Amino acid sequence: MPLSSPPNTTCDFPFHFRCPYRWEELGPETTQGLRYYEVCKKDVHIVSTRANFKKYAELGHCVAVRLPKCRW
Numbered sequence: 001m002p003l004s005s006p007p008n009t010t011c012d013f014p015f016h017f018r019c020p021y022r023w024e025e026l027g028p029e030t031t032q033g034l035r036y037y038e039v040c041k042k043d044v045h046i047v048s049t050r051a052n053f054k055k056y057a058e059l060g061h062c063v064a065v066r067l068p069k070c071r072w
Contacts, residue, residue, distance in 0.1 A: 019037075019044075019062070019064075021037070021039075022064075023035065023044070023046055023064045023066065026044055026064075030043070033045060033046045033047075034046075035064075037062070040062075042062050043061065043062065044061075044062040044063070044064050045061050045062065045063050045064070046063075046064045046065075046066055047063055047064070047065055047066070048065075048066050053065060
């Protein structure tokens with residue numbers, strides 16, 4: 001599956017899938033920067049740098065991005 005960027009953003013982070021839920025709508029943080037999403041039964045990591053995005057994405061983890069320049 002080709003990677004694509006989320007629509008309506010100023011960032012160029014490649015995503016396989018863009019979840020319609022926001023970080024705040026996921027379950028409570030289980031540890032700092034990690035929330036469990038009950039619907040898909042997966043952990044989601046919040047990142048604020050490209051390096052962390054790449055690290056978690058390359059490991060196949062779900063990632064939420066928090067960057068001030070992004071409009072999502």
